[in-house]
Amino acid sequence: MLNRRWLDATVIMAAVLIAVSGCSTAATAASSSTPPNRTITVVGNGKASGTPDVARVTVGIETRDASVQVAADGNNATMSELLEVLKGLGIADKDIQTTNYSVYADRKPVPVREPGLEEDEAAIEYVVSNQVMVTVRDLTQLGQLLDEVVLAGANSVHGIRFTVDDPSELEAEARADAMADAKTRAESLAELADVQVGDVLSISEVIGSPAPYAVMESARGLGMAAAPIEVGELEVGMSVQVTYAIR
16 A cells, blocks of 8 residues: 555656646747847937026125234134125025135245244245125126125136026926937837837936036127126936837
8 A cells, every 4th residue: 555655656757847848848839939038228319598597696794913813813804804795686595605714824935034034934825715606686786796705805707607597497398308319319220220129128317417507609698787697598408218119
């Protein structure tokens, strides 16, 4: 009886192995008969232009003195006046941001030292620098603002950059242009390969597209008498990577 049971178990195990082997063979055959994925992957580029509505400019004050305390006090007093001027022009507190405050010793060579004068006292001048970035939302007052801050004591004005407060509309337009460009590229490649473009299989936005910037070649003036400013045109670029099926 024991031998009979052992024989039955052996027959069942052999049948299972044959069935599994048959399934594996069928799967392999099916896999080999399935054609490989046929796709075209392209990167489309798009852009959109618009008029800037915001300007950002960095203004600062630099003071120098043989005494670091005198240099710092003078800088603080002038910066306080400058901030009052900015607020008087309607610039909100949220649109004024300190971007740099530094204190350092500037060593200058002294060709001829006066008798009794210590070398360190003659060679070192302390420099205190304080800079703020100002966001100007009314571009018609930008020229006046620059004049006013200079009159208030600002001796460093740089980094004027025009942009849009909400670039989402321009980005959407540039993104649509990028998708159209991607389809054109895919169709061109398909024609060269004597195939046809099928459905879209995947889309991804390429990160790292350039931020909005002012194109000065097509600039227009604000017509301010004191400090003429060129606003220019804003250009936004977007890129997308699209994979299409081939049919």
